[in-house]
Amino acid sequence: MYDVIVVGAGVVGPCIATVMARQGRKVLIAEREWTKPNRIVGELLQPAGVKALKQLGMIGAINNIDAIQVDGYYVSYYGRHVEIKYPDKSVLAEIDTEPVPGALKLGNEDKLDTDSTLNMSEWDRSPTVHGVAFHHGDFLMNLRGLCLAEPNVTKVEGNVTDLIREDDRVVGVKVAGKDEYRAKLVICCDGIYSKFRKELYQDKQPEVGSYFVGLDLEDAELPLKNHGHVILGKHAPILVYQISPRHTRILCAYRSPQLPKQKEVLEYLRSQVLVSLPEKLKPSFEKALSAEQNVYKSMPNQYLTAKPNTVPGLIYVGDSLNMRHPLTGGGMTVGLNDAVLLCKLLADVSSDDFLDEGVMLEKMLTFHGERKPLDAVINTLSIALYTLFAAESKYLELLQRGCFAYFQRGGDCISGPVGLLSGMLQSPGLLFYHFFRVAFYSCYLNFCDKGFLQSPLALWENICTLSIAACVLLPYLIKELM
Ligand SMILES: Cc1cc2nc3c(=O)[nH]c(=O)nc-3n(C[C@H](O)[C@H](O)[C@H](O)COP(=O)(O)OP(=O)(O)OC[C@H]3O[C@@H](n4cnc5c(N)ncnc54)[C@H](O)[C@@H]3O)c2cc1C
Structure with a gap:
């Protein structure tokens, strides 16, 4: 016993x-x-x-x-980037x-x-x-x-x-x-x-919405040492981080509840991921892709409250x-x-x-x-960020762009979100606050882009964007808090 x-x-x-x-x-x-x-x-x-x-x-x-x-993190969005430091020890x-x-x-x-x-x-x-x-x-x-x-x-x-x-x-x-x-x-x-x-x-059953396809990179050169890298673009998000002096992990999200056959995955890695990587990183990724066997490993990305x-x-x-x-x-x-x-x-x-x-x-x-307080923040944030970063619709693309622009503003537009992501700020209310600030900022940018003549179109798009933002965050946040 x-x-x-x-x-x-x-x-x-x-x-x-x-x-x-x-x-x-x-x-x-x-x-x-x-x-x-x-x-x-x-x-x-x-x-x-x-x-x-x-x-x-x-x-x-x-x-x-x-x-x-x-x-901290280095977030790149269609070639532009922003550096995000972890929060102050206070x-x-x-x-x-x-x-x-x-x-x-x-x-x-x-x-x-x-x-x-x-x-x-x-x-x-x-x-x-x-x-x-x-x-x-x-x-x-x-x-x-x-x-x-x-x-x-x-x-x-x-x-x-x-x-x-x-x-x-x-x-x-x-x-x-x-x-x-x-x-x-x-x-x-x-x-x-x-x-x-x-x-x-x-x-x-747990929900599976996407997969991560992971490769081992040798002697990879990263744009910013000692930082996790998030690469955003037309493709689903890519994560890169060094895991030892000579090894770097790259995880490429694949938008599908089922991973297709190896040939299709390799084609995706070559045609969509490789071209979007920072130049410095490409040689090590190409080398990993050319391995004869076990080029990649994959894992389902699951969610369960x-x-x-x-x-x-x-x-x-x-x-x-x-x-x-x-x-x-x-x-x-x-x-x-x-x-x-x-x-x-x-x-x-x-x-x-x-x-x-x-x-x-x-x-x-x-x-x-x-x-x-901690788990609801981390779990909801993971789903919300993935949905924005994978951006599978026009309105999610607006939110994705708004999110990057929000980070570029610096100050509490960085310290709040990274505090939540790092687990150091354990407040679902703060997650709600930053998420909807991102949503409204995305709408503001859309208004600025469209100009006066297209303002009715911008208004309609912004209503859709805000409704999508609410659908992305609220059901998960409510489930997590119950
Ligand atoms: C692609 C991917 C990347 C991730 N990256 C990160 C990351 O960078 N950072 C992070 O914090 N989290 C990450 N995670 C999540 C993280 O891996 C898990 O949250 C963590 O491993 C959970 O720990 P655990 O002990 O609950 O389960 P596990 O670490 O999975 O351990 C379960 C153990 O139970 C054993 N086991 C299972 N069934 C039985 C059985 N019937 N009898 C005996 N033994 C059994 C298994 O062999 C295993 O050793 C990632 C997840 C995925 C899918």
């Missing part, structure tokens, strides 16, 4: 298992594949994710993996930065060290917060290493095939080819393809509970901040009280409410 079983050792699972173990609980973590994964996901961690790793005492996981400090005063009780066993697990790529004196000296980019597999292996170093953690390798139930309560898991394992609480961190999500969601955790004995955290578009690189930030919140809420609950359904239901409702 364990106190806790964690299913899945991806990004969130090892963090929860480690903290629960440091809090003195007996933990089993079950993962089907303990070897290093090679995925195109989870490679850029936003500043609020870095903050959450510190609170969990797991920040050491970004050391010694050739990680690259990220200072924003840290506005949000919860307290470590999770018990997470800092030695007292220094929230400190980053200088290593071959991260310079802590530079990091500390700079006035802004930072994100970080890395090879996903290396980061995961560090998280798992920290987790398995805890004496209270036992690992098991194998596919969790079933949940064991007694009456209505989940009391353990079955692992293929192994035993049955029992615990007072099962925490499901089994990611986007969660086998057990149906316990909570019954027939609701979180529901309150109401299954007795079972809690979902991370992508198993909810998902957003990866354009804004917010998934790990949401998962890690949820892990912080959950471990804080359960810190004063004894393991025996995990069996008390009244206590746990109350905690889970609090969890659902308290995660909203």
Whole structure:
């Protein structure tokens, strides 16, 4: 009998298992594949994710993996560009930065060290917060290493095939080819393809609106070092960020709920993506395209709103509970901040009280409410920005142009949106405010373009643009806040 079983050792699972173990609980973590994964996901961690790793005492996981400090974004729009810096460190005063009780066993697990790529004196000296980019597999292996170093953690390798139930309560898991394992609480961190999500969601499926096609670039030259790059144009948005001194990730969105055959994807990459890249970047992209095999990997971009955790004995955290578009690189930030919140809420609950359904239901409702300010912002923003940046209609193109022009204005037209995207400003109201300022600014630009003679046309287009803006933001924001 364990106190806790964690299913899945991806990004969130090892963090929860480690903290629960440091809090003195007996933990089993079950993962089907303990070897290093090679995925195109989870490679850029936003500043609020870095903050959450510190609170969990797991920040050491970004050391010694050739990680690259990220200072902000470089957004290019039909060849013009704007630089967007992450917010000033003063924003840290506005949000919860307290470590999770018990997470800092030695007292220094929230400190980053200088290593071959991260310079802590530079990091500390700079006035802004930072994100970080890395090879996903290396980061995961560090998280798992920290987790398995805890004496209270036992690992098991194998596919969790079933949940064991007694009456209505989940009391353990079955692992293929192994035993049955029992615990007072099962925490499901089994990611986007969660086998057990149906316990909570019954027939609701995640929505897939587009794909990301990812390539590995070698020795790529980026227009601005230490920045994530977003390239906008007629094509769907392209993301580029350096993940180690010699490797750069490029993710090209493909607008379709189904990815076509390889030949068509390659044609898209050659005819639409390559021509839109900054000149410096083209040679490395052409080289990656000419690889004989495995030119690209692809992943669906899914969306799922979180529901309150109401299954007795079972809690979902991370992508198993909810998902957003990866354009804004917010998934790990949401998962890690949820892990912080959950471990804080359960810190004063004894393991025996995990069996008390009244206590746990109350905690889970609090969890659902308290995660909203950050999660609603990141999830809604990801969908809204993707819709604008992919611009599949004339009115969305007006909004896309308005959004870029809004960034060009600087000041709070940059600090607000990037504060939201980085997870440092956790206010759905602020998201509403900036989104509709962008919408009205787009309308103003359209009026200026059309001039007096075409003002009736501009008026009609602007009414359509504002209605589209409302349809892009409001349904998601409302769903997220419920
Ligand atoms: C294309 C793409 C790019 C992304 N880029 C970013 C980014 O740059 N920044 C960011 O913050 N987020 C990004 N994300 C999102 C991010 O990857 C996820 O939010 C994050 O990995 C979620 O962590 P998790 O622990 O919930 O799930 P995962 O990290 O997916 O871990 C789930 C784990 O559970 C294991 N597992 C699953 N089922 C079972 C089972 N039945 N038995 C045993 N083990 C099981 C899996 O093997 C896996 O190890 C991206 C997503 C996509 C699709």
